[in-house]
Amino acid sequence: MGKPLTIVLTLPDEAATTKLGTQLARQLPASTDGWLIVLQGQLGAGKSTLARGFVRALGHVGPVPSPTYTLVEPYELAGRRVYHADLYRIGSADELEFLGWDELADGLLLVEWPERVPRLLEQADLRIALAYDGKSRMATLTAATERGHAWLAGLKSDAVLATPAVL
Secondary structure, three states: OOOOEEEEEEEOOHHHHHHHHHHHHHOOOOOOOOOEEEEEOOOOOOHHHHHHHHHHHOOOOOOOOOOOOOOEEEEEEOOEEEEEEEOOOOOOOOHHHHOOHHHHHHOEEEEEOHHHOOHHHHHOOEEEEEEEOOOOEEEEEEEOOHHHHHHHHHHHHOHHHOOOOEO
16 A cells, blocks of 8 residues: 555534544445554543444444443444454553453454554554544544555545545
8 A cells, every 4th residue: 555545624523523433434344354443632532432423323222431441342233343442541562462352353443542552553444533622623534554545535535524624
């Protein structure tokens, strides 16, 4: 793959962050086993909000809690497995083994705080960096693999993102 594809969006409010998660989920190809999406950003930037929109768009009904304490929340959605993980409490990459990380390869991984395990940033199909300065929110989406590139290109062509500066 050549240069990574990047889209920068202004998200005026929390609803727009949820909507971005919804749009990402709706553009997914049929098979996403082994895919990795990393969500970066400071506390309160919207990582769990985006994940909530994503999981609900795939058909989950009910609460979508932040996995801060459980570390991984599994979902079986329309024949696909999605694992929402929060690594904030992870001290080192070695701790992933105790989580059964290798067993999660049968689904799509949505990971908050991937910085705790730097190799995840290198392996990600899509990196989503969220920022919130108290007034406005920004999302920078970067596809770093062929499949991530194709997925993000499909999102970019979505009519709602015809003007990517604002969602």
